[in-house]
Amino acid sequence: TVSFAEGTYEAEAGGNITIKITDNGGLGGFMAFAQAGWAAQEIDRESDTGFERTTTYGKDKAHEEYDNGSKSGKIEILVAGRFMVEVNGNDVAWEAIQAAAKKVDLAKLAQVKPKAATQAP
Secondary structure (H helix, E strand, C coil), X not given: CCEEEEEEEECCCCCEEEEEEEECXXXXXXXXXXXXXXHHCCCEEEECCEEEEXXXXXCEEEEEEEECCXXXXXXXXXXXXXXXXXXXXXCCCHHXXXXXXXXXXXXXXXXXXXXXXXXXX
């Protein structure tokens, strides 16, 4: 079973940031990596229009993209081979997207254990 939680935050001056946390607990670590094709790569591209790169947030592998023209971008963080944290920003500065990603307590998220499946009697 895959489950997720999502919230969108809007700025008074326009623009918004959406944070989505997906739990791939029932799919296993391999499936989480398969969903994040970038997780097994090293990416580092930069141009006048923006960038795309892989990096880490704490111990967790991450993928970052940003387009300077549209002021939109995203950060995807694969946490403990199970959770995918996605932070998407539209019409906001890169620093705002990055700050939102850093508000998620990745260490605490990594400690969450899956619930045992229950069976009907």
